[in-house]
Amino acid sequence: MVKCMSKQAEPAPSQADVLEKGWPEKEERIDQEVIDCDAHIRESVDDLLKYMDDTEEKAYVKSDYFQYPKDGWDRSAGGRAGYADVSGPEAEMEIMEQLGLDTSIITPTANLYHGLLGNKDVANELARAYNRYLMDVWLDDHDIFKGMVFVPVQDPDVGAEEIEKYGDNDDIVGVFLNPVGPEKGLGDERYEPIYEAASKHDLTVGLHGAATTHSTFPLQTNYFHKFLEVHAISHPFQQMAQITSIICRGIPERYDLRFVSMEAGIGWVPYIYRLDKEFLARPNEAPHLDRLPSEVWNDKFWIVSQPMEETIPDGTIDGLAQMAGGWDNLLFATDWPHWDFDAPSVVKKTLPNEHWSKVYHENAREAYPKI
Amino acid sequence: MSTGSRQEHLVCSVQDVEDHPQVATVNDRKYIVVLTEDDVYAYQNICPHQGGPIAEGRVDTENCKIICPWHGWEFNFEEGENPYDTKIGKRLPQAPTVVRDKKVYILD
Numbered sequence: 001m002v003k004c005m006s007k008q009a010e011p012a013p014s015q016a017d018v019l020e021k022g023w024p025e026k027e028e029r030i031d032q033e034v035i036d037c038d039a040h041i042r043e044s045v046d047d048l049l050k051y052m053d054d055t056e057e058k059a060y061v062k063s064d065y066f067q068y069p070k071d072g073w074d075r076s077a078g079g080r081a082g083y084a085d086v087s088g089p090e091a092e093m094e095i096m097e098q099l100g101l102d103t104s105i106i107t108p109t110a111n112l113y114h115g116l117l118g119n120k121d122v123a124n125e126l127a128r129a130y131n132r133y134l135m136d137v138w139l140d141d142h143d144i145f146k147g148m149v150f151v152p153v154q155d156p157d158v159g160a161e162e163i164e165k166y167g168d169n170d171d172i173v174g175v176f177l178n179p180v181g182p183e184k185g186l187g188d189e190r191y192e193p194i195y196e197a198a199s200k201h202d203l204t205v206g207l208h209g210a211a212t213t214h215s216t217f218p219l220q221t222n223y224f225h226k227f228l229e230v231h232a233i234s235h236p237f238q239q240m241a242q243i244t245s246i247i248c249r250g251i252p253e254r255y256d257l258r259f260v261s262m263e264a265g266i267g268w269v270p271y272i273y274r275l276d277k278e279f280l281a282r283p284n285e286a287p288h289l290d291r292l293p294s295e296v297w298n299d300k301f302w303i304v305s306q307p308m309e310e311t312i313p314d315g316t317i318d319g320l321a322q323m324a325g326g327w328d329n330l331l332f333a334t335d336w337p338h339w340d341f342d343a344p345s346v347v348k349k350t351l352p353n354e355h356w357s358k359v360y361h362e363n364a365r366e367a368y369p370k371i
Numbered sequence: 372m373s374t375g376s377r378q379e380h381l382v383c384s385v386q387d388v389e390d391h392p393q394v395a396t397v398n399d400r401k402y403i404v405v406l407t408e409d410d411v412y413a414y415q416n417i418c419p420h421q422g423g424p425i426a427e428g429r430v431d432t433e434n435c436k437i438i439c440p441w442h443g444w445e446f447n448f449e450e451g452e453n454p455y456d457t458k459i460g461k462r463l464p465q466a467p468t469v470v471r472d473k474k475v476y477i478l479d
Contacts, residue, residue, distance in 0.1 A: 021440050022427035023420040024416055080429055084439035210462065310459050349459065 028345040035364040038333035039104035051132035057125040069116035073227040075339035084337030112210040115181025138217035139171040148176035153203025160193035167201030173368040174204040208262040209238035236268035250288020252300040297324040302367040420460035
């Protein structure tokens with residue numbers, strides 16, 4: 001049977017005409033367990049309002065004055081790339097079926113920019129509401145989803161309280177920490193209540209950046225012209241900046257913790273060895289470190305491969321993986337529904353097959369033991 | 372008509388594809404059909420980058436490009452080639468076509 005239709009020619013597509021990502025007839029199936037270590041949802045303000053206490057912060061969030069900080073960059077590249085949504089658990093389960101995923105660690109979208117909220121009281125209320133929403137809508141009735149406690153970088157004590165509240169729940173596997181917007185690097189002592197609580201509950205700390213628009217620690221992205229430039233540099237640079245702070249201030253040496261670098265790919269990893277060189281010349285400036293930063297990195301950090309740099313020259317991926325702490329430290333994530341998501345097949349296309357099982361699921365169970 | 376184990380399937384006229392690139396579904400498989408100065412090409416609905424549904428993406432008829440809706444990777448109408456020197460995602464998987472009596476057939 002043959003059906004045929006005209007393909008609309010659109011040399012300059014309208015931005016208002018949002019293109020959906022769509023699905024191929026046959027997605028390449030992965031014949032083993034796949035754990036998605038970064039499965040975004042698109043939580044709305046309305047979703048969170050239902051879980052806010054009746055405070056003046058709720059009234060503000062409900063008002064026309066409030067909006068989540070947004071970076072405003074064009075993910076569609078002028079209408080070329082499609083948009084996808086995850087409206088709720090049913091939609092996520094459908095996507096997991098399409099992509100062949102067995103377990104998804106749920107992560108936010110609007111709250112990637114939570115660190116940019118200047119009103120600490122609102123930031124705290126929204127963090128509390130997100131965690132209630134996460135538990136109620138996503139985790140309580142769905143074993144295939146796992147979650148991370150969201151902590152406000154504006155108020156680490158409230159972050160610690162949130163970890164105390166949910167840390168022993170079987171479905172909570174980690175703590176979600178924004179590298180964008182904190183007043184000081186995440187190795188600063190003000191954040192230690194978060195690390196102490198995470199360590200107490202044996203939770204993994206995930207660091208997940210965002211693009212941002214303007215002058216925001218640790219990157220002034222308005223310096224750049226296009227999203228290509230901003231997105232290429234923002235996630236890796238945020239990881240470099242915060243991991244520098246966390247390692248040099250000795251957080252992983254003083255707290256029994258695991259860390260995961262999320263959504264920055266692996267191309268930036270050789271930077272860690274620059275840190276070694278600096279440390280060797282001035283170890284007195286990192287008094288909590290008794291070993292090289294790269295040793296701490298290898299021991300305490302895992303790294304999410306997405307967005308996989310499948311474009312790197314042949315023969316170099318093994319060296320990068322070694323610098324990332326070895327093949328035991330690499331995790332798979334889709335990042336769906338975001339524009340630069342990875343389909344699970346990218347692992348098979350890019351990495352040697354003897355490591356596929358580690359990357360698809362074995363390493364995730366080491367990084368997040370509660371999965 | 373049968374060609375080896377494959378059947379010829381009439382999908383559109385040359386005039387149709389001259390007016391617009393076409394999306395054809397043959398035996399539940401989707402193809403995108405485009406016209407260049409020299410030939411008609413049909414490509415399977417699988418982006419060689421990460422497997423995206425290329426037939427559901429945009430086409431840029433000014434620059435003769437097919438653009439994948441998953442990640443925006445682009446491919447020339449002619450031979451389905453990626454215009455850039457990348458080792459992966461080099462070329463769209465092509466489907467054999469026959470043009471006869473100003474009609475386009477896909478072999479499937």
